[in-house]
Amino acid sequence: MNYRVPRTLDTGWCCGSTRHRPWSAAFSGPLREPCMTFTAFLHHLLFCAALAGLSAMIVRIMITVRVMDQPDLRKAHSIATPKGGGVGIVAAFLAGLLALYIWADFSRIADPYFRGVIIASVAIAFVSMIDDIRSRSFTVKLGTQILAALTVVASGLSLRDPNLPFIGPVSLGWIAPIASLMWLIFATNAMNFIDGLNGLASGVSLIACLFLAWIAQEQGGYFIYFAALLLASGIAGFLPFNFPKARIFMGDVGSQFCGFVLAMLGIAASRFDNVDMSFLLVPMLLSGVLFDVAFTLIRRGLNGENVTAAHRGHLYQVASRSGVSREAVTLIHWGFVVLGGCACLLFMQAGPSGKLLIPALLLVPQLIWLGCVVLAARKHGTSWR
Numbered sequence: 001m002n003y004r005v006p007r008t009l010d011t012g013w014c015c016g017s018t019r020h021r022p023w024s025a026a027f028s029g030p031l032r033e034p035c036m037t038f039t040a041f042l043h044h045l046l047f048c049a050a051l052a053g054l055s056a057m058i059v060r061i062m063i064t065v066r067v068m069d070q071p072d073l074r075k076a077h078s079i080a081t082p083k084g085g086g087v088g089i090v091a092a093f094l095a096g097l098l099a100l101y102i103w104a105d106f107s108r109i110a111d112p113y114f115r116g117v118i119i120a121s122v123a124i125a126f127v128s129m130i131d132d133i134r135s136r137s138f139t140v141k142l143g144t145q146i147l148a149a150l151t152v153v154a155s156g157l158s159l160r161d162p163n164l165p166f167i168g169p170v171s172l173g174w175i176a177p178i179a180s181l182m183w184l185i186f187a188t189n190a191m192n193f194i195d196g197l198n199g200l201a202s203g204v205s206l207i208a209c210l211f212l213a214w215i216a217q218e219q220g221g222y223f224i225y226f227a228a229l230l231l232a233s234g235i236a237g238f239l240p241f242n243f244p245k246a247r248i249f250m251g252d253v254g255s256q257f258c259g260f261v262l263a264m265l266g267i268a269a270s271r272f273d274n275v276d277m278s279f280l281l282v283p284m285l286l287s288g289v290l291f292d293v294a295f296t297l298i299r300r301g302l303n304g305e306n307v308t309a310a311h312r313g314h315l316y317q318v319a320s321r322s323g324v325s326r327e328a329v330t331l332i333h334w335g336f337v338v339l340g341g342c343a344c345l346l347f348m349q350a351g352p353s354g355k356l357l358i359p360a361l362l363l364v365p366q367l368i369w370l371g372c373v374v375l376a377a378r379k380h381g382t383s384w385r
Contacts (some may be wrong), residue, residue, distance in 0.1 A: 055237025086254015116155025198244025
């Protein structure tokens with residue numbers, strides 16, 4: 001499989017420090033082979049397995065630490081359960097980046113934008129872990145997210161000017177950093193809001209990462225490829241402890257970190273030159289999550305409810321209280337990601353009309369799901385609050 005080097009690499013997210021060299025020259029040691037040969041596949045698989053093992057080991061430790069999530073009326077669990085399992089995900093991700101720094105020619109780790117990304121991700125994880133231990137106000141959490149997002153955007157990572165079907169290149173100007181900021185904050189909170197059933201947020205993130213890694217290696221975006229694999233590895237080590245039966249929850253440290261990293265990779269993916277409108281790839285992968293959160297925020301806002309207050313009115317929560325098993329709700333959302341991933345693969349090859357039609361078609365299963373939840377809620381007399 002040959003890698004296509006993007007023609008515009010202004011931040012290095014697609015090709016890092018190798019924009020004037022063959023992609024393979026960026027690697028040495030176990031991660032040298034960029035093309036998906038069988039040997040390269042085995043090296044990458046072993047690398048990911050080691051990180052998953054590290055994540056699982058730390059998750060086991062977090063179970064014994066017993067930072068507990070107490071049940072209440074809006075939560076799905078009925079007994080106190082340890083949380084903070086996301087620490088294993090964060091540790092595996094950072095350990096993977098360190099390994100790449102040691103084994104690969106990752107000279108761009110010294111670049112300001114890369115440092116900004118790492119600092120922002122660690123800040124999100126650190127403050128979220130504190131929140132898991134001792135709950136903080138929504139204002140504190142939102143303030144941290146805004147500062148982290150500003151750090152990322154200020155370091156140079158923002159949406160690239162898109163090439164729109166039937167229109168051509170469009171200059172975003174000052175809109176790009178503002179849209180990037182809003183996307184980072186919204187996606188981070190969306191993943192946090194959806195983390196209310198066993199395996200839901202973690203499974204969605206895992207599948208999205210695998211599809212994103214697949215797409216990135218097709219486009220020669222090696223940083224996105226490896227970053228997605230690192231996050232997937234950390235989640236793979238955690239998921240068996242959380243689904244179908246939860247021995248531990250990922251907590252805010254896991255859900256916010258996953259959402260933030262995926263949001264950053266979504267912005268980075270907007271720089272795939274070979275795919276017009278590539279800024280839609282990650283939103284398409286997360287269409288189920290984004291639809292649920294957007295619909296819920298709009299519905300609550302129109303009803304005059306406080307959209308920042310804790311509640312149990314998300315579609316997935318209403319469904320699980322209306323006769324749909326929690327496992328089924330989780331698997332349905334996993335299916336949405338698989339559907340979104342398949343749509344992304346078609347999107348990459350589509351012409352101008354397809355670039356407009358495919359994302360729109362992803363609304364169809366969401367509207368069907370919405371109708372099913374509404375009918376189930378009416379049948380069981382379920383409150384939306």
